[in-house]
Amino acid sequence: MSSLDLSPAHFRRLADRVSTLAEEWLEELDTRRIAPDITGAASEAMFSEGLPEQGLGDASLDALKPLMAGTRAGNARFLAYVFGSGEPVGVLGDYVASVVNQNVTAWRSAPTVVSLERSVVRSLANAVGCPGFTGSFTGGGSSANMMGLAMAREALAPANEDGSPSGVMYASAEVHMSIPKAVALLGLGRKNLRLIPTDAQWRMRPDALVKAIEEDRAAGRRPIAVIATAGTVNTGAVDPLRDVARIVREHGLWMHVDGAYGALAAMAHPEKFEGLGEADSLSMDAHKWLYQPADCGVLLFRDAKAARRAFSFTGDYARSLTADAVEGFAFFDESMELSRRARALKVWLSVRFHGLAAFRESIRRDVANAKRLEGLVRETPALELLAPATLSAVCFRYRAGLEDAQLDDFNTKLLAHINRRGRVYISNATLEGRFSLRACFVNHRTTPEDVTTVPREVLAAAEELKAL
Template sequence: MNPLELSPADFRRLADRLSTLAEQWLTELDARAIAPATTGAASEALFAEGLPEEGLKDAALDALGPVIAGTRAGNARFLGYVLGSGEPVGALGDYLAGVLNQNVTAWRSAPTLVSMERAVVRGLAAAVGCPGFTGSLTGGGSSANLMGLTMAREAKAPANEEGSPTGVVYASTEVHMSIPKALALLGLGRRNLRLISTDEEWRMRPELLERAITEDLSAGRRPLAVVATAGSVNTGAVDPLKDVAAIARRHGLWMHVDGAYGALAALAVPERFEGLALADSLSMDAHKWLYQPVDCGVLLFRDAAAARRAFSFSGDYVRSMSTDAVESFAFFEESLELSRRARALKPWLSVRYHGLRAFREAIRKDLENARRLAELVRAEPRLELLAPVPLSAVCFRYVAGLPEAERNAFNTKLLARLNARGRVYLSNATLSGNFVLRACFVNHRTTPEDVQMVVAEVLAAAAELTHAGTVSL
């Protein structure tokens, strides 16, 4: 008897239990405290017994209750980080992907699922205004950014040239942390990341980019690539993509767009992303603004040959014997990964169920909710808006009666108190040395009433701190 085999009846019984737990989670989601009432010690204690030698059978699922109870609830008022809200039809697609357990690495390994992923990638590229781009689904924006910059290096300064890899990469001071990490991993080194100052709206200044490239050329350095940001993680700023692209092309540089946060908003507001299609490569995250369960990143690129130059180092044991254009296709020739899960089942099923129009509308509602919160902050004299709101990130702070020197410390404590209350969850950012509260709307569940609660909860948390003697007003 196979000790790991389940009968269809046993599988259905376990699946029914899990479905009941999932249904209960979704039913209670809006009423749950966002921050779970747990501690590091308590969460570690749940798993202190280690892995059992003998199987627990159905009782193995009994421990899921405490696990779920200690999980953050991504309900309508979870506005921290840039994390999508986990659309449930996508979750069902993820479930099926696990059961099918296909390695979506080459057509011969997973025929229909490889074709599905290629179709999803083409569809998303067209939907954001980049028709003709191809690519693949990735673990997230960080891996997509790494692959995009790997393509840039191999296109402009191949690693097989004599000597160590060289080249300067340019990005704004608002660049995501994955970009310096990618340069370190590529052997270019973080010292070769040239940060360009931003304007009053936190966008890269093209004239300073031009100057930096010219200075590096004069000094004998090798400009390699420009990373433009389409939705910075702090403020949602979108660099002037068209201007940046013109400079990159004039100097023969690769242009990669980090659109992990913002680029999918081009579904709803394409006018804010003029020049996106001028990129050589582009990262997006469907687990952000397509609301899919993690993980579901996207790398798009203009030239598949450039991807193959960067990633096609295949052994004979994976060589395809087919000459058919479809049947010989392999994602591992165009990406970092060899083993790849069926990520496309989530967005494919989700978009087929709801339609692209529903996602466009959900994104527009997120943008409206961000503008609504910004207006409420402007109307509240105890609060101060710290940045424009080009997309859905809103940065503000509490200022009533606080000397400038005390505002950072107070708002740091305010954020902790606010999130501990459990009704609203925000994150933070630092802008020009100012610690700010940051709400980011990439949540299909959020309503205007939830937006009203953000301000009410911030003021309530501030009142608690004031009455507790944290600050004298």
């Protein structure tokens, strides 16, 4: 027996200890300070000894409790990032995925888990209004966005005659930072990403998009793709997808939708996402608005041939030896990944347990909670709303007794003070040069009572800050 192996009974003892820690974490989650009382120096000191030469055995698990105590608690009032709340049944699915430890790269390497993933992808595509789309699970929206844009480039502008990449892509000025990264990594260069102005609701302006495309064509440049956003990270704005789709078709371009934040909300609010099904490719994050443990992104696409054109490059060692459509299937022919974790397993188990209807209702509650906070901000004279809650992000600031020149500095300090108090945890955005406090609701635990805590905490923290 290898020294790395454990007997099933020994594994069970260790798993029971971890399960007890998990139970305590979930039981105490709502009463924990969200921001841990730990400094950077203290966190570094916890791990300063590095990895041991000789194993600690069962005692190695002793370090888990202080590690968990030193991290942020994603409870009902954690409203900072667009990051899911870790639905518990999904956690169990992740556990099973680690135990079976399949490389979900081809049917022959993980038969049932590959079929499971393909089924879950089809179901999610149907649920968000993209019937007939296929795709795969990814590490997150960043990798899904990069793969979608790689498909666009290979479909419309694979390379110049000398082998150098060419082409221009378009996105709104509110685009997520993963898009400039993807354009750079694809070799197009960030100068070939044109940022299109937005309207008063922070959405891409169709007229400005048409103008940019026509200007580039007149200058001899080659438009490739338009990246529409379904849920901008700052305000949750959804670009006019149907208008963008019409422009893309008229100009023979590729339409990619960055829906990492918002697209899964189409399950509950399809009226906010009209035109989503006209995309050529679409990114979504199940570890955001499907509340799953990270990592759990999704790339959907209309045409699997376009995915294979971009990613199929199979060495003889990986060549399929069957012509059967199922048994010969390989995700690595449609993805940049070769080794792939069983990410879909937690989604499958979670949705089997709760049902899609429960997730739709939870998304509706999040959207309603955002509107509730928007209303409270409007009703509070000391606060100023900076952007409407079009999806589930609310941007506002404190301004009572402050001159305009003081607002950014005070609210920057106020954000840190709010989060240090540990009762709520929010983040920030910059809108038209103005520093904004930002609460984003993608948390299945949040209740209306939690929402009312946010303005109370902001006002209390502001009074403390003024008294310093």
